[in-house]
Each structure stands twice: as C-alpha cells, then as structure tokens.
Amino acid sequence: MSTQQKSFSSSLGAIMAAVGSAVGLGNIWRFPYTCGKYGGGAFLLVYCCFVFLIGSVLMMSEFIIGRRAQHTPVKAFQTLAPRHKAWGLLGLLGIITSFFILSQYLVLSGWTTGYVWDSITGALASLGTSAAPISDYFAQFSAHPWRPALFLVIFAVLVLVIILCGVQKGIETFSKVLMPILVLLILILCVRSLTLPGAVKGLEYLFSPDFSKLTGEGILAALGQALFSLSVGMGVMLVYGSYIPVNENIFSTAMWITVCDTLIAILAGIAIFPAVFSCGFNPAGGPGLVFCVLPNVFNTMGTAGVVFSIIFFLLLTVAALTSAISLLEALTATFSEHTHSRRYVGALLFFLLTTALGVVFSLSFGTLSHIKIGGLTLFDFIDQVNSIYLPPICALGTVVFLGWVMPDADVRDELSNHGTLSIRFYGLFRFIARYVAPLALLVVFVSGIAM
Numbered sequence: 332m333s334t335q336q337k338s339f340s341s342s343l344g345a346i347m348a349a350v351g352s353a354v355g356l357g358n359i360w361r362f363p364y365t366c367g368k369y370g371g372g373a374f375l376l377v378y379c380c381f382v383f384l385i386g387s388v389l390m391m392s393e394f395i396i397g398r399r400a401q402h403t404p405v406k407a408f409q410t411l412a413p414r415h416k417a418w419g420l421l422g423l424l425g426i427i428t429s430f431f432i433l434s435q436y437l438v439l440s441g442w443t444t445g446y447v448w449d450s451i452t453g454a455l456a457s458l459g460t461s462a463a464p465i466s467d468y469f470a471q472f473s474a475h476p477w478r479p480a481l482f483l484v485i486f487a488v489l490v491l492v493i494i495l496c497g498v499q500k501g502i503e504t505f506s507k508v509l510m511p512i513l514v515l516l517i518l519i520l521c522v523r524s525l526t527l528p529g530a531v532k533g534l535e536y537l538f539s540p541d542f543s544k545l546t547g548e549g550i551l552a553a554l555g556q557a558l559f560s561l562s563v564g565m566g567v568m569l570v571y572g573s574y575i576p577v578n579e580n581i582f583s584t585a586m587w588i589t590v591c592d593t594l595i596a597i598l599a600g601i602a603i604f605p606a607v608f609s610c611g612f613n614p615a616g617g618p619g620l621v622f623c624v625l626p627n628v629f630n631t632m633g634t635a636g637v638v639f640s641i642i643f644f645l646l647l648t649v650a651a652l653t654s655a656i657s658l659l660e661a662l663t664a665t666f667s668e669h670t671h672s673r674r675y676v677g678a679l680l681f682f683l684l685t686t687a688l689g690v691v692f693s694l695s696f697g698t699l700s701h702i703k704i705g706g707l708t709l710f711d712f713i714d715q716v717n718s719i720y721l722p723p724i725c726a727l728g729t730v731v732f733l734g735w736v737m738p739d740a741d742v743r744d745e746l747s748n749h750g751t752l753s754i755r756f757y758g759l760f761r762f763i764a765r766y767v768a769p770l771a772l773l774v775v776f777v778s779g780i781a782m
C-alpha cells in the first residue's frame with residue numbers, strides 16, 4: 332500500500348496526531364531542565380521566539396513537501412526535484428535520524444514506564460525524602476542488567492500495537508484519546524504544584540527573565556530545543572504532512588501545533604518548578620530533574636504523593652508514546668513504500684531493530700558502560716549525534732530545499748490550497764525559509780560541532 336491512499340480522517344485527527352508527535356519527553360523532561368539550566372524566564376522568551384519564527388516555518392515546510400509530493404521522505408524530495416535525484420539523500424538522512432532518535436527515545440521511555448511501575452508498587456515512596464537515596468536509586472535502576480530493558484520492550488510493544496492498527500484506527504484514534512488525558516494529567520499536577528506553600532518562587536523563576544544567566548550556549552540550546560520539541564528535521568512531520576487532508580490549512584495547522592506544544596512545555600514548567608522550589612530543591616538539576624528531584628518532591632506529600640507520582644510518570648509515558656508512534660510510523664511508511672511490502676512487515680522489522688539497538692544503548696548505563704566512542708558511552712554518543720549533528724543538518728536541507736529548490740509557485744499553491752486560501756503572511760514565511768532559518772541552523776550546527 333502506498334502512502335498516497337492514506338490520510339488522517341479529519342483536521343482534528345491530523346492536528347492531534349501531530350501534536351502527539353511534538354509533545355513528548357522533550358516538553359516534560361527536557362524543556363524544564365534546560366530552562367532551569369539557562370536561567371528560567373530569559374530562556375523561555377528566547378525559546379518562544381525560535382519556536383514561533385523558525386520552528387513553525389520548518390514544520391510548514393515539511394508539511395508542504397509531504398503533502399505536495401504524497402510520498403515518504405526519500406521519494407518526496409525526488410518527486411519534487413526530478414532533475415536532482417540526489418535530494419533523495421536528504422530524505423534518507425531524515426529517516427536514519429528517525430531511526431536513531433527512536434532507539435534513544437525508547438531508552439528514556441522505558442525509564443518512565445519503569446517509574447510508573449515503581450510508583451505503583453511503592454518502591455519510590457519507600458525511599459524517603461532525602462536526596463541521596465533517590466539519586467542512588469535512579470543510578471541503580473538505569474544500570475540494572477535487565478529491568479530497564481524489560482520496561483523498554485514493554486513500551487516498544489505498545490508502540491508496535493498502535494502502528495499495526497493503522498493510520499486512522501491506530502495513530503489517529505489513540506492520539507485523540509491520549510492527548511486529552513495528557514492535558515488533564517498535567518493540569519492536575521499544575522493545580523497541586525501551585526497550591527504548595529512558596530509556589531510563587533517557582534513561578535517567578537519561570538516567568539521573570541534574568542538575562543544574566545542566558546549565555547550564548549543557552550541561546551543555541553533554545554533553538555536546538557525548539558527543533559527537537561516540534562519534531563522537525565527528521566522527516567516525521569513530512570510523512571504526517573502527506574496524510575494531511577487536501578482541504579486543510581497548513582499554516583493554521585502548524586500554528587496550532589506550535590501553540591499546543593509550547594503551552595504544554597510551559598505547563599510542565601508550572602507543574603515542576605513551584606513544587607521544586609516549595610520543597611527547597613535546586614531547579615537547575617539537569618537531566619535528573621525529573622527522575623531524581625521529582626520523586627523527592629512527591630515523597631514530601633505523604634500518601635497523596637504516591638498518586639501524584641503515578642500521575643506524573645504516566646503523563647510522561649503517554650507523551651512519549653504518541654511521539655514514538657510517529658517515529659515508528661515514518662520508518663514503517665517509508666519502508667513499505669520502497670519495498671511495496673505490507674505495513675506490518677516494516678513495522679515489525681523496525682520495531683525489532685530499534686528495540687535491539689535501544690537495549691544496547693540502555694545497557695551502556697551498566698553492563699556496557701566500558702564501551703566508549705570518543706570518550707562517550709554509547710548512550711551519550713547517540714545523544715550527541717541526535718541533538719547536535721543529524722537534526723540541524725536535515726532541518727537545514729529541508730528549508731534550503733523549500734526556499735531555493737522548489738518552485739515558488741508550487742509552494743504558494745500548496746500553502747494556499749490551490750489559491751483558495753489567502754496567504755498574507757507569505758512574504759514573511761518565504762523570507763524566514765530562505766534566509767533566517769538557514770542562517771540560524773547553520774550557526775547551531777557549526778557551533779555544535781565546535782563546542
């Protein structure tokens with residue numbers, strides 16, 4: 332079956348599925364700690380500028396390319412640039428990026444699934460309220476020879492099942508059910524966090540900009556986070572773009588997704604920082620903020636803390652699930668288009684490959700920690716590749732393709748739904764796609780390598 336026959340059934344379904352892809356661990360785990368590291372409010376401000384000016388343009392670009400071509404990434408670029416087939420390599424790079432991101436994402440998702448379980452069994456609650464046992468627990472949990480791998484496999488099977496149900500019955504239906512649940516869970520946590528004594532300090536931290544803490548590195552991190560959070564630069568949004576119904580407004584779809592994604596990241600900040608401040612912990616806790624600091628916060632809340640702990644890690648797992656399905660979908664759809672095989676073949680194949688690789692990355696916290704590439708463990712190495720190298724190159728290639736290679740008339744035609752929508756913003760869009768975004772991405776890429 333080719334992608335041409337597939338499509339989301341409604342605009343709501345398309346938006347929900349793409350929001351599901353965008354909202355993930357990036358919003359709830361990565362955004363709060365990165366924001367904490369680079370000074371709270373100041374980072375938030377810069378992040379918002381990047382996400383709306385550059386991130387949304389990248390998303391529109393992927394949607395335009397995907398929907399115009401009605402193909403998965405490799406064929407999409409080849410179809411739209413028939414005389415320069417080498418552009419297909421950009422699609423291939425995107426798919427390779429998706430493959431590695433999924434393998435790494437499964438590791439983190441396995442941890443969140445494991446923490447749901449450990450919240451339910453009371454294992455986390457039994458650690459008490461001092462910091463050391465909780466950090467030790469996380470270190471032991473991630474280094475355990477089989478537990479993280481087991482949870483990783485459980486999570487990956489869930490992803491596989493949804494993909495096997497198909498685009499409309501699987502991805503769209505699950506996104507429509509899971510996303511509202513996610514919003515509900517995060518709102519419950521926000522209310523709890525805001526009603527803790529001293530919560531205001533957390534809000535001040537998140538919303539009052541202190542530019543002295545915002546370094547050049549912080550500005551680069553903001554752009555990197557904007558790309559990661561919107562899931563752009565890896566062909567996934569391009570594949571979802573090919574499923575967007577023809578009468579759908581690409582500009583407003585991308586804007587809605589960007590708004591929802593940013594709101595959820597801010598809500599995650601509201602759920603986390605006031606609680607962290609109220610309990611007297613350090614907001615700049617780094618990647619361990621969610622796994623080491625939050626269990627501590629929950630344990631100060633007594634029995635109710637157990638419930639909040641379950642809710643929080645469930646929230647993370649649900650968010651990760653809808654992102655992981657979009658990654659597996661991109662791989663599955665591309666494989667079945669190229670090999671003319673049935674969906675389940677590609678889904679199973681990439682499930683097996685990414686799970687196996689994920690388990691290897693997961694073991695690099697314990698059993699395989701002695702294996703190093705350039706001084707980094709396997710997980711840290713893939714983390715670098717996935718954040719510094721691959722997505723900025725793919726994103727750069729995509730905007731250059733849209734801004735300089737695709738005929739202007741085609742871009743206008745696709746964005747305006749064949750002239751039926753007015754596109755007053757087009758001048759700004761084109762300016763960003765041709766100059767601003769390529770330049771910003773080039774700076775991110777070069778400085779990422781230089782650092």
Ligand code: TRP
Nearest residue numbers: 353355356357358559560562654
């Ligand atoms: N946007 C996802 C998040 O915020 C992470 C992500 C990056 C992603 N690239 C992706 C998800 C591609 C799906 C597809 O967690």
